[in-house]
Amino acid sequence: MLDIQAFHLGAEPCQYHRRRSIVVQIGDTPLGEGYPIRVQSMATASTLDTEAAVAQAERIISAGAEYLRYTAQDKRVATNLGVIHQALRARGITTPLVADIHFNPTAADTALEYVEKVRINPGNYVDSKGCTEWNDEVYRTMHERVQERFGAFVLRAKELGRAIRIGVNHGSLSERMVMLYGDTPEGMVQSCLEYLDVCRAHDFHDIVISMKSSNTVVMTTAVRLLVERLHSLGYPAYPLHLGVTEAGEGEDGRIKSSVGIGSLLADGIGDTIRVSLSEEPECEIPVARALVDYITKRETSPSPEGNLPSWEEYRALSQDARRQTTAVGAFVGGSNLPIVLHPSLGEEDLTAMEAQRPDAVLMPNGQLRAHNGTPIVGISTYTLSSEEITAEAIQHLLDHPQTLVLLESRGENPVADWRWGFTQLQRGGITNPVLLKRTYMERDLDLFRLYAAADCGSILLDGWGNGLCLEAPYLSVEDVIKTSFGILQATRLRMSKTEFISCPGCGRTLYNLQNTIAEIKSATAHLKGLKIGIMGCIVNGPGEMADADYGYVGAAPGKIDLYKGQECIKKGVPQAQAVEHLITLIKEHGDWREPGEEPPTS
Structure with missing residues (x-):
């Protein structure tokens, strides 16, 4: 099984700065180190309908998109990208256009003549399907086909000054890669490296890479594994495009995207993002921009003080940490599912929530209550921040293993706060269940969802955290609890709805x-x-x-x-x-x- 914890980053776990990637020129909007994280979207209008495609482009670009992608299924569709491109330039719109190619390298060749960047999917660019006998000769022949066909495409891109995105999708790995490496993050990375090596053989480096999946665990694991592999191979740090495929719409789409994209951005990974929502494409842009702005402001926030952990120590401490906590009955910790706790203000909150969220735990007036209002006896909570973890606090928890730790973040970088607090608890030998606690002062429900999902998702995907204890005084208790369960579902830790x-x-x-x-x-x-x-x-x-x-x-x-x-x-x-x-x-x-x-x- 792949060790999903092993990856290399420039920043340490309790700090924030962006990964230093090379600069790739995409039209007049460069990407990479020294430039802001770019936001983009994809048109839903037919690429053959020039009028509709141009009108939609104007709406998306007006919303703030810095790149715009169109699908190009065949040569005829790809050719019309030139008409769209020309119409937009006639209107004074210089936003780079990107062609999205599946199955048809001829369409990629055509699109390359008209747009600033072409995305190809290694899983279906030239690999044939339905092979009945896999052997070394078949593998070699297919690999040579990639080198020849994609190599010619790369040379033309180099001649034209175009950029290429190597866009690997978990759901469309080639049969060859699945046979060699399984339907895994490793298979995704190997699929990318095969095409990347063709580019490097031709000294072509205007490359952007994406590793996408609808599963946030697979997506984040694959991206981190790629970062580590590029580093270990001594390859340039190519810019990374982040996205969770098929994230959905509404609340679920925003939470799922924020968990996947936000957890990587929090570690300094990512140069351009697309939030894929089943809505009008212009709706994606403010969501993406809010997420980027929320994370990148941490560049100026102070890091925690103390003997901060290295990535090696932090990953060793967080390995299977959730299950290794002390189980408090069939309630929390150990193999129990992560819980959602809300420190509600009074009995009326408990009454209102019982029928709506029977799997939530409320704490009116400091007393833990089960879904039916019955007090949970014999279990207490202990709230502390990373700065308050002293020798006395450690000893108290060692003496009270049935106490739930509410690890509170109060700073500008919750991920750093929680990681530092967790490290201190682990160094002290604490095995008490730990819930992530934070108060968000946002009045906008959508922003609360984005911020909480990015913050908590980072930690839950790290491998620890036995539940969430979030507050938002300006929002309803129901919305806060619903969001908390949505985050647990997006991290694949607890399914509470379809x-x-x-x-x-x-x-x-x-x-x-x-x-x-x-x-x-x-x-x-x-x-x-x-x-x-x-x-x-x-x-x-x-x-x-x-x-x-x-x-x-x-x-x-x-x-x-x-x-x-x-x-x-x-x-x-x-x-x-x-x-x-x-x-x-x-x-x-x-x-x-x-x-x-x-x-x-x-």
Whole structure:
């Protein structure tokens, strides 16, 4: 199993500064060291519809996008990128355009002539599918094909002064890479390195790299592993594009994106980001900008004082730390699921929340209460910050192993605060369950979600933290608790609702994505713990919904393919009946239950 903790960063765990990447010229908007973290989006208008594509570009760019991507399925579509490019330049818009290519290297060749950057997917650029016999000769032949075909593309990009994004997606690794390395972060890194080495062989370095997945654990692991591998190989620090694929929309999309992107930004990783929401693309920009601004202001915040840990020590301390804490009955710690605790202000909060969040724990007037209002006896809490961890505090916790530690961050860099506090507790031999505590003074619910998800997601993905204890005095208790559970779900630690893995849409989308998502949610949102993929076209599914239990994929205009896991069960279902057929499919496999009906216990 891959050691997801092993990676190298320039900054130490309790500090913040950006990774020093090389500069890549993309039109008139350079990327990398010395330049701000760029935000971008992808058009959903058809690339063949010049008028619609240009109008949408103006909206997205007006919202603040610094790069704009269009899909280019074939040579005809790629050629029209030149028309769009020319129309935008005639309007005085110089924002660099990016072509998004899958399966069709000829489309990539064509697009390269017209736009500043082309994204290719190593998983489907030239690799053939359906090989029945894998041997060294097949591997060698396919590798040589990559060198020859992609090499010619690189030489032309070098001649034209274009940039290339090597965009690896977990859900669309080539069969060859899966056979060699498995469907793993290691497979993603190896897929990238094969194409990167072709670029380096031709002394071409205007390269941006992305490692994406709809699973935040896989995505962050792959990016960190790539950073380490580039460092160990002595390669330049190429700029990194960050994103969580198929993050969804609304609250869930924002929380999931913030967990994945924010946790990497917090460690100084990332030069450009795209928040992929199943909404109008211009809605992505303010979310991305808010996330970047929140993290990068830590550049001027002071680091904690003391004998701060190195990455090596911190990773050793956090290895499986969550499960190694002392279990407090079947409540928290050890193998228990992480909990959500809210230090509510009075009995009225408890009453209001009982029916709505039966899996939350409230603490009215300092007394822990179960979901039914029954006091939880024999368990106390101890709140302290990293600056308050003294020898006396350590001894108190050693003497009271059933005490829950509420590790509070009060500074500008919660990730650094929590890591320093955790390090001191671990050095002192403390095994008490630790909950992350912080008070957010934001009045804007969306900003609270972004900030809390980025902060807490970083720590939970590190491998420790037995729950969350968040407060936001200007927001409702329900919203704070709902956000907390959303963060736990986005980090794959506790499933408390249905998870919808939905693509953001693009020019390939074959149906009204937002209306369809709303329809499917209305029918299935009560299926706690189930993961449902909603993909606009076959390019983004089934691969990009690899984690989904069921999938709804656009197959052709008016036709939907339905999946159970990675297997297509029903093909070409009329869209008007597709949701009904999806429900039938869920029922046939025993995963349906009526609203209000609890899932079976294992």
